[in-house]
Amino acid sequence: MKKKLYRSSSNRMLGGVLGGLADYTGIDASLLRILAVVGFFLGVGSLGFIYLAWIFIVPNEGDMHRK
Template identity: 45%
Template structure:
């Protein structure tokens, strides 16, 4: 069985909602790079990225804990 990647909010690597941690886990990028990109996008998109972040926070499921 193959493990399919799912885009989910991170429970363990989060500052606010876990969106950046989830994106970093999904893409394999460093979470600090993702956070920096979100900040830069927010500044240069005059706040549109904040709306996308909030939408992702609401719409993305939180990762499940597997023991």
Template identity: 50%
Template sequence: MQRKRKLTRSPNRIIVGVLGGLADYFGIDATLVRILFAGLSIFPGHLIAGVLVYLVLMVVIPDDATNRPRSSGTKPTEGGRKTLHDVTEEDHREDNH
């Protein structure tokens, strides 16, 4: 049985993950997709079209929040909130008499 693919923005992102998400969806290297997109966008008259296509894809493709890397030291809690654990505070004072 083949797993159903879903097009989402990737956590492998440089700006917002659009090109990384396309690479994940088609099963190719994200760097190759980024190079192809940049190469096609620099042709005369295509830069504005490339930016517009990217912006439209950024709005249309949903974010893949399930695979987003978390910051170290935080754990997700109910409702998507994060709490800090193992936090210590130290007070460093210099005595100036």
């Protein structure tokens, strides 16, 4: 079965982006959150903008199951 990227409904802090990414990649969500916060404070790219864009672009987990 092909994996699909989605925003997690159960493993979320803000928008569920990192929880869904953790499910997709198999990496622990806490580790991704720590890396995202560190990257945000170190000014790595435009992580804040990317996170906000993913909230609007990547579908929510509940929306994926209704199709």
